[in-house]
Amino acid sequence: MRLYIFHRTSYRYPSPVTQSYNELRLHPLSNDWQKCVSSTISILPICRPKSYLDLNGNIVHYFELAEEHQKLAIEVRSVVETNSRVNFDHFPYGVNMSTLSKMGGVPEYRDYLQSSTFVEINPEVWRTAVDIRANSTDVFQTAFQVMCFIYQNFEYCKSTTTVETHANEVLKIRRGVCQDFVHAALALCRCLGIPARYVSGYFFDSTRDRQMRGSEASHAWLEVMVDGHGWFGLDPTNNRVVDDTYVILGTGRDYRDVAPVTGSYFGPQPSEFEVVVRVKPTDD
Amino acid sequence: MNSHSQFKNYSVDHFFDEMFIDNEGENPRPHYERIFKRLDSLTESEISERRQQADTSFLEHGITFTVYGEEGGTERIFPFDPIPRVIPESEWSVIERGLRQRIIALNLFLNDIYHEGKIIKDGIIPEEIVRSSKNFRPEMIGFDPPQEVYAHICGTDLIRDDQGNYLVLEDNARCPSGASYLLENREIIKRTFPQTFGGMSVRPVEVYPDLLLRTLEHLSPRKSQKPVCVLLTPGVHNSAYFEHTFLARQMGIEIVEGKDLITIDSFVYMRTTRGLVQVDVIYRRLDDEFLDPLVFRKDSMLGVSGLMDAYLRGHVALANAVGTGVSDDKVTYAYVPEMIKYYLDEDAILQNVPTYLCWRESDRSHVLENLENLVVKAANESGGYGMLIGNQSTAKEREEFARLITSNPREYIAQPIISLSRHPTFCEEGIAGRHVDLRPFILYGEDVEIVPGGLTRVALRKGSLVVNSSQGGGSKDTWVLKDF
Numbered sequence: 035m036r037l038y039i040f041h042r043t044s045y046r047y048p049s050p051v052t053q054s055y056n057e058l059r060l061h062p063l064s065n066d067w068q069k070c071v072s073s074t075i076s077i078l079p080i081c082r083p084k085s086y087l088d089l090n091g092n093i094v095h096y097f098e099l100a101e102e103h104q105k106l107a108i109e110v111r112s113v114v115e116t117n118s119r120v121n122f123d124h125f126p127y128g129v130n131m132s133t134l135s136k137m138g139g140v141p142e143y144r145d146y147l148q149s150s151t152f153v154e155i156n157p158e159v160w161r162t163a164v165d166i167r168a169n170s171t172d173v174f175q176t177a178f179q180v181m182c183f184i185y186q187n188f189e190y191c192k193s194t195t196t197v198e199t200h201a202n203e204v205l206k207i208r209r210g211v212c213q214d215f216v217h218a219a220l221a222l223c224r225c226l227g228i229p230a231r232y233v234s235g236y237f238f239d240s241t242r243d244r245q246m247r248g249s250e251a252s253h254a255w256l257e258v259m260v261d262g263h264g265w266f267g268l269d270p271t272n273n274r275v276v277d278d279t280y281v282i283l284g285t286g287r288d289y290r291d292v293a294p295v296t297g298s299y300f301g302p303q304p305s306e307f308e309v310v311v312r313v314k315p316t317d318d
Numbered sequence: 319m320n321s322h323s324q325f326k327n328y329s330v331d332h333f334f335d336e337m338f339i340d341n342e343g344e345n346p347r348p349h350y351e352r353i354f355k356r357l358d359s360l361t362e363s364e365i366s367e368r369r370q371q372a373d374t375s376f377l378e379h380g381i382t383f384t385v386y387g388e389e390g391g392t393e394r395i396f397p398f399d400p401i402p403r404v405i406p407e408s409e410w411s412v413i414e415r416g417l418r419q420r421i422i423a424l425n426l427f428l429n430d431i432y433h434e435g436k437i438i439k440d441g442i443i444p445e446e447i448v449r450s451s452k453n454f455r456p457e458m459i460g461f462d463p464p465q466e467v468y469a470h471i472c473g474t475d476l477i478r479d480d481q482g483n484y485l486v487l488e489d490n491a492r493c494p495s496g497a498s499y500l501l502e503n504r505e506i507i508k509r510t511f512p513q514t515f516g517g518m519s520v521r522p523v524e525v526y527p528d529l530l531l532r533t534l535e536h537l538s539p540r541k542s543q544k545p546v547c548v549l550l551t552p553g554v555h556n557s558a559y560f561e562h563t564f565l566a567r568q569m570g571i572e573i574v575e576g577k578d579l580i581t582i583d584s585f586v587y588m589r590t591t592r593g594l595v596q597v598d599v600i601y602r603r604l605d606d607e608f609l610d611p612l613v614f615r616k617d618s619m620l621g622v623s624g625l626m627d628a629y630l631r632g633h634v635a636l637a638n639a640v641g642t643g644v645s646d647d648k649v650t651y652a653y654v655p656e657m658i659k660y661y662l663d664e665d666a667i668l669q670n671v672p673t674y675l676c677w678r679e680s681d682r683s684h685v686l687e688n689l690e691n692l693v694v695k696a697a698n699e700s701g702g703y704g705m706l707i708g709n710q711s712t713a714k715e716r717e718e719f720a721r722l723i724t725s726n727p728r729e730y731i732a733q734p735i736i737s738l739s740r741h742p743t744f745c746e747e748g749i750a751g752r753h754v755d756l757r758p759f760i761l762y763g764e765d766v767e768i769v770p771g772g773l774t775r776v777a778l779r780k781g782s783l784v785v786n787s788s789q790g791g792g793s794k795d796t797w798v799l800k801d802f
């Protein structure tokens with residue numbers, strides 16, 4: 035699928051601010067199942083961002099606005115060619131949970147098995163996770179059950195959590211948005227020894243009534259490592275296995291590693307903050 | 319080939335032909351195959367019947383334009399050629415990205431020159447070039463237009479060279495015309511070749527008026543209620559008056575002249591039979607100079623006194639913003655690839671035609687020595703006026719242009735003569751190759767939207783490279799085909 039994404043983030047401040055330093059993780063990745071054809075970043079007040087690759091291999095743009103300004107707008111327009119990396123007739127079943135014990139020894143998975151800023155491994159989460167796992171001995175099946183559990187038992191609700199809400203809190207109140215659902219799923223998977231990472235990105239809602247959650251916004255889901263098969267995406271917000279309607283911006287241990295826009299400046303809190311996201315097929 | 323083939327005398331003449339791969343005109347490109355077969359199967363009389371049908375439709379619809387400079391102003395039908403121009407999706411997707419990149423860079427440029435002027439300070443573009451542009455409006459300095467976009471509606475002209483590369487010929491970011499023909503051409507082709515059209519997955523263009531209205535409404539300063547948008551026309555004598563009425567009707571908004579609007583306490587109102595109605599957004603098809611006699615031309619009878627004041631206070635939005643003409647300046651045009659690099663850190667996806675800037679001494683002497691092999695253009699004219707095509711000019715014309723260039727080098731640019739691509743077209747002698755260009759329409763509201771394809775203009779006179787309607791050009795429907 036060829037998708038076009040428009041993402042605008044804008045701030046307005048009650049009085050001029052200075053020394054604004056910002057990092058953006060808004061440039062789609064290119065990998066085996068996704069190719070970023072183009073991605074154009076424009077910023078007002080005018081400035082030209084520089085970029086680097088972070089430790090997780092994400093593309094980061096950063097810029098500095100030293101002069102006084104009262105508005106800031108960041109627009110990104112990307113064209114991405116996507117392929118489904120999962121064959122829906124052949125899910126990667128057949129990898130036994132007992133193989134997971136060796137995962138802890140692989141350095142590249144270690145980060146995704148431990149606690150991180152918004153995710154904690156503790157006995158309470160572990161007990162919930164074991165209940166969800168039930169009799170499953172299969173890695174993909176177990177991760178799938180975690181996704182279903184969250185989708186069925188958590189309420190999608192926009193105003194109860196913030197970008198700083200911890201997985202423990204989410205598991206307790208069982209409410210939140212995509213980011214919270216993913217943090218909860220990460221905690222549950224990691225407790226069971228399944229390497230699990232946070233993915234930030236977008237998806238195109240191809241359903242007829244456009245009723246899926248989080249389609250006109252930054253979205254998040256998780257990926258779990260199935261030994262010998264690779265990373266597979268699961269979207270607990272919509273109870274779906276990730277296919278070619280999803281576009282990846284970046285991956286990390288949790289939201290902290292992939293926040294789309296972060297920064298600091300001297301001045302008052304924004305009086306207005308707006309995010310607009312549009313995703314559509316290029317030949318629509 | 320069968321004996322009555324419509325293409326038996328067709329020759330590509332070594333130009334880049336849109337339909338044929340080979341010089342003999344026998345092998346169509348894959349995306350033209352169906353159209354080729356259909357045309358080839360028609361008899362003479364069937365063809366003339368279809369042309370007749372198309373002409374009648376245009377007359378009935380009143381699709382006309384006016385030619386200036388002829389006595390009394392002449393109203394003409396914009397000739398329509400029923401052989402559609404086809405662009406495969408794979409080509410279009412590149413064009414679309416290129417146009418999007420270009421319009422974003424142009425808008426950042428306009429924002430920049432009316433604010434800090436970073437691109438000038440960094441030495442990319444000389445300040446004198448920007449400031450001496452005829453359409454630079456100092457009134458706009460420091461002003462933030464609604465949504466911080468300047469060119470909401472832009473028509474960018476593309477041509478193809480002898481290798482088939484798409485090149486940008488010029489940007490029209492003031493009041494580009496032609497969208498109405500794009501829509502009407504589609505309506506008529508559906509009736510002329512219903513089966514061929516229906517059998518192919520042509521991407522629709524009918525959304526244009528809706529997209530345009532959304533673009534306008536997005537600018538409204540009053541967010542709490544449904545915006546009142548109007549189209550401001552110079553009036554019935556304007557060459558594009560048909561288009562003004564057409565678009566206003568399609569969008570369901572009022573068409574007004576300057577005398578229908580009034581400003582009170584820096585707000586703009588429209589006089590209606592039920593009293594005054596506050597106006598939020600003005601789609602103005604009127605050049606900057608005529609907008610407001612208090613600020614610009616004092617003799618303008620077409621504008622509205624106090625309009626600029628209301629605009630600069632943010633009480634009313636104008637589309638396009640005032641001062642966008644700087645980007646239409648053909649000297650500015652030459653810098654667009656550098657703008658794209660400067661603002662977006664990207665290489666231009668669509669290339670410019672190589673351009674000599676006469677204000678540069680080295681360029682100027684080259685131009686003056688090679689007038690016969692160049693096209694010379696006035697930097698701030700449009701519609702094919704103020705232009706010299708070297709190899710078709712007389713010695714006297716060249717002399718005249720040499721004098722113009724020397725006396726005012728800033729206002730002239732020159733480009734190599736590009737042999738534009740040709741397209742099979744109905745002519746007196748049957749189907750023959752004629753030169754074409756392409757004007758896609760770019761809308762910039764919340765985001766950039768481009769209707770697939772655009773208006774293909776065709777130079778109907780044999781050998782002519784000038785496609786402008788005012789210079790005897792016609793138009794074709796343009797099909798972007800999904801599966802190619």
